[in-house]
Amino acid sequence: MSTLTRALAAVAATLLAGCGEASPSTDAPCTEVGAVAQTEVLLEYYTFIPRCLRVTTGTPVTYLNLDTVPHTVTTDAGQVETFDSGTLEPGTVFTHTFATAGDIALHCNIIQNMTATVYVRGP
Numbered sequence: 001m002s003t004l005t006r007a008l009a010a011v012a013a014t015l016l017a018g019c020g021e022a023s024p025s026t027d028a029p030c031t032e033v034g035a036v037a038q039t040e041v042l043l044e045y046y047t048f049i050p051r052c053l054r055v056t057t058g059t060p061v062t063y064l065n066l067d068t069v070p071h072t073v074t075t076d077a078g079q080v081e082t083f084d085s086g087t088l089e090p091g092t093v094f095t096h097t098f099a100t101a102g103d104i105a106l107h108c109n110i111i112q113n114m115t116a117t118v119y120v121r122g123p
Helices: 003-010
Strands: 031-034 039-044 047-049 052-056 059-065 093-098 102-107 115-121
Touching: 039 052, 052 059
Parallel strands: 031 052, 039 059, 052 115
Antiparallel strands: 039 047, 059 093, 102 115
């Protein structure tokens, strides 16, 4: 398990409160990636961990399904950038590089209440 994965798991309890409804300009609990070359989001316990992520354009984000059920990583309709991972079976990964600045809402097509937000900002 990578250092980043352990760090994300350690703060999961705080982040599970999420910031999906919060404005990116607030001090809502949100994982700030900054200049990290790549980051990981866990799909575990029927949630995205973290549920809120701030990245700069060009940042690849890897989604790891550590749950016992399949998930998807899918953008909500009308987002500035759209993608769908397809079905991620347990133990599989999906990586997406965020190229467009904006607030991107995500969900799982299989677990309807599983949501996350990625705040993408220019460099």
